[in-house]
Amino acid sequence: MTQHVDLLIIGAGPAGMAAALAAAPSAISIAIIDDNPLPGGQIWRDGPQARLSASARQMRARLQRHGNIQLHSASKVVAFAGTKRLLLENAEEGWVLAYDKLIVCTGARELLLPFPGWSLPGVTGAGALQALIKGGLPVAGERIVIAGSGPLLLAAAATAKKNGAEVVRIAEQASLGDVARFGAGLWRWPNKMIQALDLASGVYRTSAHVLAASGVDRLEAVRVQLGDRVHEIACDRLACGFGLVPNVEIATALGCRIEHRAIFVDQWQASSVADHYAAGECSGFGGSELALVEGRIAGLAALGQRAQARKLWPERKHWQNFADRLNRAFALNPALKKLAKPDTLVCRCEDVPYAELANHSSWTAAKLNTRCGMGACQGRICATAGQTLLGWEPPQLRPPFSPARIATLACLDEDVA
């Protein structure tokens, strides 16, 4: 089965939704594909323990009202099926979608770095714990340590507390000076961040980072470096994330230029490949407000409505300044590159320890000799860690971009025939 749309958007987070809504009045045909069950991306998740904000609910409702927008949730990109054609898959079927213009709005993921014990059940990412709680994970009465870097630690702490957990420590690796300078600009950050900071203050420590997690079958305690002292903290969960990394894999495979680990875009949000645009966190971290305005600019620019798109530049600049400030404040302390011990697993899919990787000089050599990055996550966790720890350039992802069923791959042959 092959479909054609004028505009395809990958990712239904704030950026992708805003792009679709900006383009919709033109009456062109638009498709959005997203791998989550519901639109909203990382920030707007509802579930048994979360309610969407009014503005997010409104955006969802507006998406539904436009007859020319088809939303394919729980669907993922599997492979290319020729120029401007993608092979997609959902739980039921695979199909080929052809497009004239594409906007990549694939967002960002958390940077997860290996440390001893990070593969124990009970250890998750920080934003990950927030997402899991919103999705119904009960945490009432649990003792939780939150560690890593950036405002996401506070957002995760706020969600955990709201659901009855005891947040016993928040360990932020950045220094007090850097966080304070960032805090001075916090008036621009959404209100809930300010509330989060409030509530966290008693347990929040700067220049603090995780050293190791321990336990028999699951997490029992965390060792944390607090300034020049080491503390052992008994806990039920550790939520640890070191900031965000743009999801650039599909854009890279499409030939888009990558700069500073993000998709390079010009002022129209156009990538280096004609007719291919990018918006939101995949083109650089900046929070949901920046993602929204970038999405609108990309949607308008893709239609050629440059005058309208240009009117949004000042708003983008405002949020970009904020993002630059954030990125400076939470730059990673090099000590974090030394957390993994020789026997710490770096590749969790193939269970490859740090010592086996560090013997090699590049990602490719390590991959060929150890199978690291050859498992189900295709290096999204370990190659990203390798880039941070060892300075290795990550490999270009080859299709299939995510594990796919044989029947889906067979669509490629049908499509050519």
Next chain:
Amino acid sequence: MPELSIDGQPFRFAQGTTVAAALMSSGDRCSRTSVSGQRRAPLCGMGICQECRVNIDGLRRLACQTICREGMQVQTRS
């Protein structure tokens, strides 16, 4: 409350719960066994790490991107 099965054990869930959240609150609270035999649980919560891949009604799915449905058969040890 609707119910599904995790490794043969019944589990009741609130509407809208993800399979990952269900797995993390029942049984050994894990989602898979690694190549060297370690039990693992969901890590990223957002479809990246694949630690939550399970068998649901015969298909390999990511638990963190799947919503619980009445009668689902979830296997973490296949």
